[in-house]
Amino acid sequence: MSGERILVADDEAIILTQLEESLNEMGYHVVGKANSGATAISAAREHQPDIVLMDIVMPGEIDGIAACEAIQGNMNIPVVLLTAHSGDDILKRVKSVRPSGYLMKPHRPNQIRACIETTLCRSSRDRHRSNLLSGARHRNEDGKRQINATNRLVSEDLSMILALMQLQTRHSSLTTLDVAMDSVSKRVLSIMSLQESLYSGHPDKPLHAPSFFREAMESVRASHFIPESVRVTLRGDDLALPTQYMQSLGLIVIELVVNSARHAFNGQGGNVLVSISGQGGASVRVVVSDDGKGFPEQPVYRNAETIGLDVVHRLVQRLGGVITQHPAQGTAYTLTFPMPKLQETGCN
Numbered sequence: 152m153s154g155e156r157i158l159v160a161d162d163e164a165i166i167l168t169q170l171e172e173s174l175n176e177m178g179y180h181v182v183g184k185a186n187s188g189a190t191a192i193s194a195a196r197e198h199q200p201d202i203v204l205m206d207i208v209m210p211g212e213i214d215g216i217a218a219c220e221a222i223q224g225n226m227n228i229p230v231v232l233l234t235a236h237s238g239d240d241i242l243k244r245v246k247s248v249r250p251s252g253y254l255m256k257p258h259r260p261n262q263i264r265a266c267i268e269t270t271l272c273r274s275s276r277d278r279h280r281s282n283l284l285s286g287a288r289h290r291n292e293d294g295k296r297q298i299n300a301t302n303r304l305v306s307e308d309l310s311m312i313l314a315l316m317q318l319q320t321r322h323s324s325l326t327t328l329d330v331a332m333d334s335v336s337k338r339v340l341s342i343m344s345l346q347e348s349l350y351s352g353h354p355d356k357p358l359h360a361p362s363f364f365r366e367a368m369e370s371v372r373a374s375h376f377i378p379e380s381v382r383v384t385l386r387g388d389d390l391a392l393p394t395q396y397m398q399s400l401g402l403i404v405i406e407l408v409v410n411s412a413r414h415a416f417n418g419q420g421g422n423v424l425v426s427i428s429g430q431g432g433a434s435v436r437v438v439v440s441d442d443g444k445g446f447p448e449q450p451v452y453r454n455a456e457t458i459g460l461d462v463v464h465r466l467v468q469r470l471g472g473v474i475t476q477h478p479a480q481g482t483a484y485t486l487t488f489p490m491p492k493l494q495e496t497g498c499n
Contacts, residue, residue: 154178154179154180155179155180155201155202155267155271156179156180156182156198156199156200156201156202157174157179157180157181157182157200157201157202157203157204157267158181158182158183158184158185158191158194158195158198158200158202158203158204159171159174159181159183159184159185159203159204159205160184160185160186160187160188160190160191160194160203160204160205160206160209160215160218161186161205161206161209161233162186162187162206162208162209162210163206164186166206167184167186170204170263171184173260173263174263176260177260177263177264179267182198182200183195183197183198183200185205186209186210187209187210187211187213188205188209188211188212188213188214188215188217188218189211189212189213189218191203191205191209191215191218191222192213192218192221192222195222195226195228196226199226199228200228201228201229201271202228202229202230202231202251202267202270202271203219203222203228203229203230203231204230204231204233204263204267205218205219205230205231205232205233206232206233206234207232207233207234207236207241207245208234208236215232215233215234216232216244216245216248217248218230219232219248219250220248223248223249223250223251229251229252229270229271229273230250230251230252231250231251231252231253231254231266231267231270232245232250232252232253232254233254233255233256233258234253234254234255234256235255235256235257251270251273252266252267252269252270254266357391357392357393357394358391358392358393358394358397359389359390359391360387360388360390360391360392360397360427361385361386361387361388361389361390361427363397363401364385364387364401364404364425364427365385367401367404367405368383368385368405368408368425371405371408371409377408377409377412378412378420380416380419380420380421381411381412381416381420381421381422381423382420382421382422382423383408383412383422383423383424383425384422384423384424384425385425385426386424386425386426386427387425387426387427387428388427388428388429390427390428390429390435392435392491393491396470396491399466399469399470400435400437400470400488402462402466403437403463403466403467403486404425404437404439406460406462406463407439407460407463407484408423408425408439410460411423411439411441411443411481411482414443415441415443415444415445415481415482416441416443416444417443417444421441421442421443421481422441422442423439423440423441424438424439424440424441425437425438425439426438429490430487430490432490433489433490434487434488434489434490435487435488435489435490435491436485436486436487437485437486437487437488438483438484438485438486439483439484439486440481440482440483440484441481441482441483442480442481443481443482444481445481445482463484467486467488470488470489471488471489472486472487472488472489473486473487474486
């Protein structure tokens, strides 16, 4: 090392001058000199040196040991204590403040250099280690917050479905209870498939919406929720949306697609179209439509007995969106949501 900025403190002017000359010859830069513990603290605060060389015995209420404790503790600047005293009382106090270095007088230039270099090296290593630990703690805390938020959302989804199931079974006979339980089980499996798609990559990165929906539909079809006779077509703008946003949106789309596949075609084949688009960057628009038999004009998602579509309605509200049902060649749902703040485009 060379050119490090050093503050020297000693109550004897001749020693200050000798130290300054010696340090300059070694290639160091003396940024300040102090003749008491109090002035050393002030000079360290003003100049922010890389290291302080300080005599222990100095006049005033604050000696070198007390000044060392203040400078290292409050400013995180390493201090090397210099002294001609080696009594037990002095050594005990020195140990209590844990100086970065300790050098007995008289000392030769090579001893000063060695002490400075080892102290600076150790200080640099400690700062690097502290930064690594701090970064690891922040990453760990961020990861924990993200995991907790995700778990909370999943728990909300499961709790919502189970609560609706309980509402439905209060009005169900024993013969229909198994059907209700089967419906809940399938929805839980839908959430599990969705979670696998969401967090198989990097959960802190936005998801490419069309690719995500394609993978989600494949998982749902593999779970036998969508008959082979029903064709699902996906169309979408090149949007990338936050993972947690996609969690709710994915559940909505899966529920609507599965609902169409199971009820719109009377066991026959048919087509379901899912499209997603960004509306000028202000909103996200999702349309799920089928060419099946259609539903009554009444918005069935507001019927408490229709558990799946009631879940859809609640999830839409969570995202601050609106849902409209309108007749097409079958049934179509249009969902509009505010565009989330965290957005990237151009995903592959």
